[in-house]
Each structure stands twice: as structure tokens, then as C-alpha cells.
Amino acid sequence: xxxxHDPDGxxxxxxxxxxxxxxxxxxxxxxxxxxxxxxxxGWLLLAHGxxxxxxxxxxxxxxxxxIATDWVDGFLARRDGLxxxxxxxxxxxxxxxxxxxxxxxxxxxxxxxxxxxxVILVREVGxxxxxxxxxxxxxIPASKGGKLKTVLQALAITLLLVPVGGLxxxxxxxxxxxxxxxTVVTGVDYVWxxxxxxxxx
Numbered sequence: 001x002x003x004x005h006d007p008d009g010x011x012x013x014x015x016x017x018x019x020x021x022x023x024x025x026x027x028x029x030x031x032x033x034x035x036x037x038x039x040x041x042g043w044l045l046l047a048h049g050x051x052x053x054x055x056x057x058x059x060x061x062x063x064x065x066x067i068a069t070d071w072v073d074g075f076l077a078r079r080d081g082l083x084x085x086x087x088x089x090x091x092x093x094x095x096x097x098x099x100x101x102x103x104x105x106x107x108x109x110x111x112x113x114x115x116x117x118x119v120i121l122v123r124e125v126g127x128x129x130x131x132x133x134x135x136x137x138x139x140i141p142a143s144k145g146g147k148l149k150t151v152l153q154a155l156a157i158t159l160l161l162v163p164v165g166g167l168x169x170x171x172x173x174x175x176x177x178x179x180x181x182x183t184v185v186t187g188v189d190y191v192w193x194x195x196x197x198x199x200x201x
Contacts, residue, residue, distance in 0.1 A: 025080075028087050030073035034094045037066045042101045045161070050109025056163035059105075063161060066098050067154055092131070096124050102157045111160050111169075116176050120153070123187040130194060145186040152179035 044059035159172030
């Protein structure tokens with residue numbers, strides 16, 4: 001998901017250079033709210049084995065709201081200069097927790113193949129851990145591919161959450177396939193960008 005401190009989100013280099021603000025601010029509150037929404041979302045998705053349409057609609061609504069808070073906290077943090085160490089740490093964790101719960105939940109209810117979930121989660125967790133390893137050497141600016149990856153994942157998850165099937169379900173699967181391709185390609189590119197200076201120095 002896109003956040004003010006996500007390596008795949010917008011304006012990361014600018015965010016890293018911004019002066020530190022108090023951690024008690026609206027963007028961080030929205031990040032905490034998103035984290036709190038994750039277990040609620042997972043419970044709604046898995047209730048009744050994921051087969052109850054009403055519960056799936058509620059899960060979809062919670063996911064969309066959580067995605068919206070991610071966009072809003074990133075926008076406010078950049079606009080008002082509210083970049084904090086807390087946000088740098090917790091924003092990507094909140095994003096990955098939400099996305100990971102959605103992917104695993106969809107696979108558990110049979111709406112998404114497990115191999116897609118595994119590939120995306122391995123990339124996301126691996127890049128997040130690597131980001132903390134290389135952050136002392138500077139932040140790698142976001143790429144257009146990283147932003148596209150985030151959008152494709154969010155759209156695929158939303159379409160697969162909606163309990164209508166048919167054309168939307170098919171479109172959701174094609175979005176998921178596209179998200180896998182872009183996720184892997186941008187992951188490889190991020191590794192290359194992170195370690196290329198070390199090899200050439």
C-alpha cells in the first residue's frame with residue numbers, strides 16, 4: 001500500500017529529508033488506525049468460511065477504508081511536513097500487514113491461488129527487511145513500477161473481495177497476475193538499486 005515512508009510509495013526521498021515532527025499527529029494516528037483495522041478485516045473476511053456475502057461486503061468496505069487512510073496519511077505527512085521516525089517504521093508495517101492479511105485470507109477462502117500469495121508476500125517481506133538494512137546508506141527513490149505494483153495489488157484484492165464473481169472475479173484474477181509480474185520485477189529492480197553502489201565502490 002502507498003504510504004509516506006514506503007519504498008514503493010511516492011516522494012520517499014523527500015520524506016526522508018524532511019525535518020522530524022512530533023509523533024503525535026494525524027498521519028500517525030491514521031497509521032495506528034489502519035493497524036487496528038487489520039484484525040477486524042481478517043475476521044470479517046474469514047467469518048463463515050468466507051462464503052457469507054454480507055460479511056464479504058463488510059470486509060471489502062473495511063479494506064477500502066483502510067486503503068483510503070493509507071493515502072490520506074501519506075498526503076498529510078508530505079503536505080504538512082509531519083514525517084516522523086514512528087511513521088517511517090510503522091507505515092510500511094501497517095501496509096504489509098493489511099495486504100498480507102488480505103492475500104492469505106483470500107487464499108484460505110479459495111478466492112486466490114496460494115502461489116500468488118506466497119510470491120507477493122516473499123517479495124514484500126524481503127524488500128521491507130532489506131530496506132531497514134540499507135537505510136543507513138540512503139533511501140532509494142520510488143519508481144513508477146513500485147507505484148503501479150501498489151495500485152494493482154489494491155485493485156486485485158478489492159475485486160476478489162467483492163462476493164459477486166463473474167466478470168469482476170475474472171478481472172480481479174487478471175489484476176492479480178499482473179500484480180505478481182510487476183511485484184517481482186520491481187523487487188528485482190529494488191535489490192539492484194540497493195546493492196549496485198556497494199559493488200561499484
